[in-house]
Amino acid sequence: MTSIAGPRRERGALYDLLADSATMILRNLLRFKHSPGEIIGTIMFPLAMILIFGYIFGSAIPIPGGGNYREFLMPGLFAMGAAASFAGIMQKMANDNQLGVMDRFRSMPASRSAVPVGTSGAELINYTLGLVVTALCGWATGWTAHTGFWSVAAGFGVILLFAFGMIWLGIFLGSLVRNVTTAERLAPLFMPLTMISNTFVPTGNMPAWLRAIADWNPVSALVESCRALFGNPGLSSSTAWSMQHPVATILLWSIALIAVFAPLSVRRFQKMNL
Amino acid sequence: MHSDLGEEMTEPIVRVEGLNKHFGSTQALRDLRFDVAPGTVCGLLGPNGAGKTTAVRVLATLLRPDSGTALIAGHDVVRDPMAVRKRIGLAGQHAALDETLTGRENLRIFGRLYHLSARSARARADELLERFDLATAGDRQVKGYSGGMRRRLDLIASLIVAPDVLFLDEPTTGLDPRSRNEVWEAVRGLVTDGTTVLLTTQYLDEADQLANNIVVIDTGTAVADDTPGNLKATIGAHLDVTVEHVDQLATVARELRTLTGAEPEVVADERRVTSVLDTKTVPLPKVTLMLHESGVAISDLALRHPTLDEVFLRLTGEQKPLAHNEIEMTEDRT
Ligand SMILES: Nc1ncnc2c1ncn2[C@@H]1O[C@H](COP(=O)(O)OP(=O)(O)O)[C@@H](O)[C@H]1O
Ligand SMILES: [Mg+2]
Secondary structure, rough: OOOOOOOOOOOOHHHHHHHHHHHHHHHHHHHHHOOHHHHHHHHHHHHHHHHHHHHHHHHOOOOOOOOOHHHHHHHHHHHHHHHHHHHHHHHHHHHHHHHOHHHHOOOOOOOOHHHHHHHHHHHHHHHHHHHHHHHHHHHHHHOOOOOEEEEEEHHHHHHHHHHHEEEEEHHHHHHHHHHHHHHHHHHHHHHHHHOOOOOOHHHOOOOOHHHHHHHHOOHHHHHHHHHHHHHOOOOOOOOOOHHHHHHHHHHHHHHHHHHHHHHHHHHHHOOOOO | OOOOOOOOOOOOOEEEEEEEEEEEEEEEEEEEEEEOOOOOOOEEEEOOOOOHHHHHHHOOOOOOOEEEEEEEOOOOOOOOHHHOOOOEEEEEOOOOOOOOEEHHHHHHHHHOOOOOOOOHHHHHHHHHHHHHHOOOOHHOEEHOOHHHHHHHHHHHHOOOOOOEEEEOOOOOOOOHHHHHHHHHHHHHHHHHHEEEEEEOOOOOOHHHHHOOOOEEEOOOOEEEOOOOOHHHHOOOOEEEEEOOHHHHHHHHHHHHHHHHHHOOOOEEHHHHHEEEEEEOOHHHHHHHHHHOOOOEEEEEEEEEOOHHHHHHHOOOOOHHHHHHHHHHHOOOOO
């Protein structure tokens, strides 16, 4: 062999973690470069949702306290995307598992924590891109925030934080399932999570038991936080603590998701048996 | 089994001692033991479900054995996995590549994870693509590659840092004969570089073509460990004689028994008699002459390697011969 690239340089564990995570992010960005179809999908989905809900169903849904339904809808769509963000990464991880890409990573002298850590970073980048597209689609169809810069920034901040928590959940699930088919069956799980909530309709007219579930659904807390922080209509009149303190609720949920699933995922990758 | 000729032999680079591994009630490895000498190719030969992948996964630090030890270049796979990972390459049963990336990009990513600088990762990718005839395909997405190209790229990916020991898990399963030859050529090329290769296979002829030593594995245990030559000699080549008329089968069987001293197998449905034949002691012309003289009308005569089933039948003492066939038909577990 002509040029052996030489023994690897010895560096600290933290340096390895950061460098290897950056490589995982690079891998993700390269994927993006090659699949413009994925980007079109990212744009089409929120547009379709805005059309279906905003113009078709929305015309029949009255907003308590008045207001434009599409203004009411956008925080719901942001939250829906955040809740769904576990599904894509779960499927990608399952695919990598099935093909043996994960085995190859784990048989290499790279930092094993870098696989989940880098993946979470890469997926957050993907999600942020999707969020920007959704916001632009909303803005193009008449949605806007009516509050100040810091309030709007805080709104997007909680969305990203919750999405990050859901991404860690997806990474953990993805490391458990070993084939794509199982992952595909698990993916629609987020549907009830987004439907039994205040995402698309105000909860005021739901039966009491359903309303209780909807009020305590983390997605509702996220939607409620966004409506408050963006100054969009349709705030809940519920007395549930989670609806009275939506921002605190969603922060707790997000931190809990990250605090539970990030260490669990990292441990799974460091363990010898997967 | 290994001959211990009093004198110090070179230290084995892979040493497997009494590995056991259970999955629930399945015992995938059962006191597995074998050695691989540096710079050689060892073929781990066995049917589907024999425990080949499990053994490779233990050696590649992906799976912790229940008991037993495995050393790679003196490093224990359980106690010092990092040291092992720095010395091995792994090409698993599937091409472990990112389908959406190009071949070159895949290699660059793996190179970076091996902690090469951006520039050397790129240079190494170019060099390997050139060497394995993938330079032009290197800039296309992997999803457009043929099975053989994928396999070769996968092989390259395991060579990025020139490993001391390379594990290849069924490198040619599912490939057409031409791609199979390409992979074989690539493996032969590696050996001239001094890389030690441990490859698993279900095909006797593949082990025969590539390996210096064959470890036959069945239900997690090594049932034979020898050179291909010795292994074939103990089993012998197989002779298939197909006759025109069923009533001549008995004559052929009798003549072959006299000639070889072994009991031939008669398959009446196919008008065929199969016998073990050691061509060193009984050359083929002697067989044809004998058959000619006994006045049998032969419609087909073939000398061939024993099939894996036949090897197994011989080595494992005629237990479950057909079970293997049945398992081989089922889809591969990942
Ligand atoms: N992760 C696993 N969980 C349960 N059983 C397994 C697992 N991996 C392998 N096995 C079982 O262990 C045995 C050996 O499998 P494997 O090592 O894949 O064989 P081979 O690679 O020779 O086909 C088989 O019976 C298989 O079903
Ligand atoms: Mg296998």
